[in-house]
Amino acid sequence: NAGVTQTPKFQVLKTGQSMTLQCAQDMNHEYMSWYRQDPGMGLRLIHYSVGAGITDQGEVPNGYNVSRSTTEDFPLRLLSAAPSQTSVYFCASSYFRGSDEQYFGPGTRLTVT
């Protein structure tokens, strides 16, 4: 099993550009989520999904969109990048909602200039 994979590993965007961060898992997990990690602020939940076709907002959803058309994939879209979105983004999945071990992807380091 590859576990949770994310692409790209690094990305530089200009303010106003849009892009999609890809996340996939091959463990047949129902629950998937996106976090951003900023120094001194821990991991903050952006969006999550409890199954295909179901998504919901987390703690910091503004400026981001998600969709879940399949169990395996959970892409995160930045609609119009801003410098405040410079961060490390982690995708995670678990078998059961948020109350089980979260398996994290390797992360995407995004810089918005």
Add this chain to the structure above:
Amino acid sequence: GENVEQHPSTLSVQEGDSAVIKCTYSDSASNYFPWYKQELGKRPQLIIDIRSNVGEKKDQRIAVTLNKTAKHFSLHITETQPEDSAVYFCAASMTGSNDYKLSFGAGTTVTVRA
């Protein structure tokens, strides 16, 4: 929503000594409390977790204690080794509810001095 506070933000210990990290949570309905370890440049990985029907859990040199009345839980690392140097995150969530969010603390950077 749930608010998790974590202290200290940095911790330096001599190799072989113990390290203790403390977290408090705000929502008394939270009942799942995991701890994650993140080495430099790597992804967070679960090291131990505890549910609210248990007061203490151990796994080799790592232990977690939970005080539901005071709404706080702690991570204890004994006989620290250089490979314990990392950032540690506590988290809290509610099971059996419609709120599937896992809330993380801000993290503790642990440095083990040789």
